[in-house]
Amino acid sequence: MGLFMNTYEFILRRLALPVQKIIRSLLIGLPIFLGACGGSSNLNGSAIEPVNTGSALEVPDSGAVSVGAVSSPLPAGWWKGAFMQVYVRAYQDSDGDGKGDLKGLVQRLDYLQDLGVKGLWLLPVTQSSDRDHGYAVKNYRAIESDYGTQADFELLISEAHKRGIGVVVDFVINHSSNQHPLFLNSSSSAMNAQRNYFVWQNPKPSGWQIYGQDPWHASNWANGFYFAGFSNTMPDFNWRAAEVEQFHHDNLRYWLNKGVDGFRFDAVGNLVENSSTAWEVQPENHAIMNKVRQTLMQYNQRYMVCEAPANSGAFAENSSCGSAFAFDLSGSIVGAAKGDVSAIQKLADYYKTRTSNLAPFVSNHDRFAGDRLWNQLQGNVAQYKLAAASYLLLPGTPYIYYGEEIGMAASDTLTGDWALRTPMSWTADARGFSTGSPFRSLSSNIGTQNVAQQLNDAASLHQHYKKLLALRNSQTALSSGTYEGAWSQQKTMGFQRVAGNEKVMVILNFDTANANVSVGSLVPGEVWSALAGSSNGSTVNTAGVMQFSLPAQSFAVLKKN
Ligand SMILES: [Ca+2]
Ligand SMILES: [Ca+2]
Known part of the structure; x- marks a missing residue:
């Protein structure tokens, strides 16, 4: 085997580089083809010989890159x-x-x-x-x-x-394609110089289940089993290397x-x-x-x-x-929009105890994170608008x-x-x-x-x-302010966002009926004016309470004068 490979390398290296690449890729592709067609594999103790191509394939995305121009044209905190x-x-x-x-x-x-x-x-x-x-x-x-x-x-x-x-x-x-040159090189032989970029074990470890699947996969042309937590076409990098x-x-x-x-x-x-x-x-x-x-x-x-x-x-x-x-907030936003009292409470409480570096959302490209919001709410536009008002004015x-x-x-x-x-x-x-x-x-x-x-x-x-x-x-308070004074009462909730002297209050009524809301612990005499939504604003009474009437499925955004 070793003698063959040395002779093979000796001959190959005398060919033009493009020709070398073609031959090397054919040698690597052949066992993949055999495996895909149900041919014998290492799992069954087959006779396929490991093909040692060394670090044959060029890795175009490797090589040192140093810090270049560091400036940004965007304003400070643009990501808020x-x-x-x-x-x-x-x-x-x-x-x-x-x-x-x-x-x-x-x-x-x-x-x-x-x-x-x-x-x-x-x-x-x-x-x-x-x-x-x-x-x-x-x-x-x-x-x-x-x-x-x-x-x-x-x-x-x-x-x-x-x-x-x-x-x-x-x-x-976490992972690359199994067609990435680093993986092709790594899997070409247990002796390959790039072997350690990925996670290999031999014999195959037992007792593993990740998201319902065995993450250890046979490589048809190299001794060993590689780890791929998501799909055998996406091998995990070896982050210990x-x-x-x-x-x-x-x-x-x-x-x-x-x-x-x-x-x-x-x-x-x-x-x-x-x-x-x-x-x-x-x-x-x-x-x-x-x-x-x-x-x-x-x-x-x-x-x-x-x-x-x-x-x-x-x-x-x-x-x-x-x-x-x-991820642990999305369900509460959608549940609140539907009028679920416990979801409303969880939503109001969320940023009381968590870092404002958490990024709220209601759905994304992955099914596990939830269906399209339209489908989650079955096209209920009033609920949809409440879900948006709930999370677009939160911290993060x-x-x-x-x-x-x-x-x-x-x-x-x-x-x-x-x-x-x-x-x-x-x-x-x-x-x-x-x-x-x-x-x-x-x-x-x-x-x-x-x-x-x-x-x-x-x-x-x-x-x-x-x-x-x-x-x-x-409103700076809404983009980057702190989260203060959050409360929930049945199907209503509210919170303040505060940045310096700037205070903005958000109040939401998820109920399908009109709600009379009392917000307490405020400074007597303060006047709050409407920025958006269905309230004209109000004045805090001598007991530190401000009272509103909010129509069914509506919200209000107020700013302290
Ligand atoms: Ca991993
Ligand atoms: Ca196109």
Whole structure:
């Protein structure tokens, strides 16, 4: 075996580099093909010989990157405004191939600015082997060809910045594609120089179940089993290896140097696995993410947010990511909108005890986080508007899932995550999205809930979202103030946001009947004026109480004079 490989390498290295690459990729691809066709595998003790290609494949996204220009054109704390989560493939097609792209997104920046968003979170835009959601990254430094070029990406950044909008990209830090050259090299042989970038065991560990599946997978051409917590096509990096940390930090600097304003980090609860019973939110994960945070902090005005559904609060701390999605709040927002008394209480209490670095949202691209809000509320527009008013005025960074602002529904012809990732409903048919044939079927309610129909309708969801974002953007207390004096009484609740002398009060009535509300513990004689909603404001009485009457399913925003 060794003699053969040496001879093979000797001959191969005398060929031109492109020819070498072709032969090497064929040698690597052959066992994959055999495995996929049900051929013999290592699991069955088959006779397939490991092919030692060494570190044969070039790794285009490796190599040192040092800190470049650190400045930012965005104002301090820009990330306290609301974000739009954008799935580029589904947002706007610019060239008629039926797939959204970066140039298309640039065309829609005016729309996003007009709506009032201050940041974009883009699902992965790097080259992937899934050719869809982008989480199977093949090259951390290349833009997905369906989406455009590096120049298109740089145009997006500069055009977004001109509109006061920051751009945050999804960074897949836990795993790569099984087609990433690092994994192909790592799996080529137990002796490969890049073996340690991924997690290998031999024999196969027993007793593991992650999200209902065995995470250890046979590699058909190398001795050993690799760990992949999400899918056998997405092997986990070995975060105990210093070279993995170096690899990712170089790639983070690569994008920071291009002017990106930060990152959304995928699956940070899954970075390090210690045993079959200790594979989620391990202490090492916080240390890893805090080092990442230190790298971001070498630049000005950069922001990061982490996905960690199993323990959002711990990852939001400054000793970890410094910000994380409030997965444990979404259900309370939706429940409150439906008038559930215990959900209303949980919503009112949430930020009393939690860091304001938690980012509220009601749905995203993943089914486990909830259906499209329209589907969760079965198209009840009054409840929908209350859900929006509840979370867009909270502390942290609120995230709107694209199309949520117009009440986009899931597809009724697709299942799972795909139903949540349909082309944006710009017009009543597919033509607003693409002049070609869309890559995926449309939202079920595109005929009645679309941007064209809502832009000039004062009562529309779009106008409701726009007013709420204008409020958040115009009041420092609402964007970055503290969370004070929260209360709930049956189907009503309220809270204050306070920044210095600026005090703004939000009161919500989730009931389908009129409510008389008394807010106590206020300063006698204070006058509160209406900023928005269905109250004219009031004066605090000598007992420190202010009384309101709020119509059914309405809210009011008041400011202390
Ligand atoms: Ca396109
Ligand atoms: Ca992992």
